[in-house]
Amino acid sequence: MIIAHELSYHAGKKELLHRLSFEAKAGEMLAILGANGAGKSTLMKLLCREISPSHGHIIFRERNLQQYKLPELAKQRAVLSQQNTISISFIVTELVMMGRYPHFDQFPGERDIEVVRQVMEETGITALAGRDYNTLSGGEQQRVQLARVLAQIYDTPDACLFLDEPTNGLDLLYQQQMMELARRLANKGYCVICILHDINFASRFADKILMLKDGKKVAIGTPLEVINHENIYETFNIQVKLMECEGYDCPLVIPAMIQNNL
Numbered sequence: 001m002i003i004a005h006e007l008s009y010h011a012g013k014k015e016l017l018h019r020l021s022f023e024a025k026a027g028e029m030l031a032i033l034g035a036n037g038a039g040k041s042t043l044m045k046l047l048c049r050e051i052s053p054s055h056g057h058i059i060f061r062e063r064n065l066q067q068y069k070l071p072e073l074a075k076q077r078a079v080l081s082q083q084n085t086i087s088i089s090f091i092v093t094e095l096v097m098m099g100r101y102p103h104f105d106q107f108p109g110e111r112d113i114e115v116v117r118q119v120m121e122e123t124g125i126t127a128l129a130g131r132d133y134n135t136l137s138g139g140e141q142q143r144v145q146l147a148r149v150l151a152q153i154y155d156t157p158d159a160c161l162f163l164d165e166p167t168n169g170l171d172l173l174y175q176q177q178m179m180e181l182a183r184r185l186a187n188k189g190y191c192v193i194c195i196l197h198d199i200n201f202a203s204r205f206a207d208k209i210l211m212l213k214d215g216k217k218v219a220i221g222t223p224l225e226v227i228n229h230e231n232i233y234e235t236f237n238i239q240v241k242l243m244e245c246e247g248y249d250c251p252l253v254i255p256a257m258i259q260n261n262l
């Protein structure tokens, strides 16, 4: 589905990513973990072609990512980014319909209307349909945005969905629902690539975890393969306790106490 080969990215003289290679398949969820400034968002921008690599290349659905025309790409990958503030007023249904813009010229067709109805149901926002987006809570807005990006790739069930910290600002229940929904989408066949700050969410929901430090790969593998003291210390510079927990395949990660120098 998506193969990164020796990816590097420079901003001026600074190297933000260094020779990263990895693969994510259709039906898989890949979580990207790393400390603040590790290069996670830069990597995601490269993978969805917001920026171009300084070195290396990305193969997306067996073609070089750079060869795609943007309208073609819009039907095969969608991005839920962190900044979703909107200055003008939109009704929720209109905003979700924006995800269908790559699919119609002037007016939405029956299929577009049906897809919007379905994604609103799947993301649990049907009751919000007539509301002004700007009056919604942060958690509700996040679900509306997820419905919009899902509408964009709904007709391509093995498309790629990029989620940049999708649980940010959500309460415990919404975080869980968001991760379960992302997991269901991967189970349906989507390739879900997700930046997360919560190691426990990554290990519970992802098939594979990529750990980054200073733009370099620390580890990639299944949660059981990569969640260990050494990798976590190298990635986050913190000691942790790993605890077995009934019903969980992977150990729970609990940060050890640190002396607070803030």
Ligand SMILES: Nc1ncnc2c1ncn2[C@@H]1O[C@H](COP(=O)(O)OP(=O)(O)OP(=O)(O)O)[C@@H](O)[C@H]1O
Pocket (backbone or CB within 6 Å): 011, 012, 014, 016, 034, 035, 036, 037, 038, 039, 040, 041, 042, 043
């Ligand atoms: N255009 C740029 N010019 C110079 N430095 C940049 C540029 N874009 C990003 N950086 C730097 O590159 C590093 C990686 O940034 P990036 O946003 O990818 O990190 P991140 O892992 O997503 O961090 P966070 O978890 O804090 O969101 C940071 O130190 C950032 O300041």
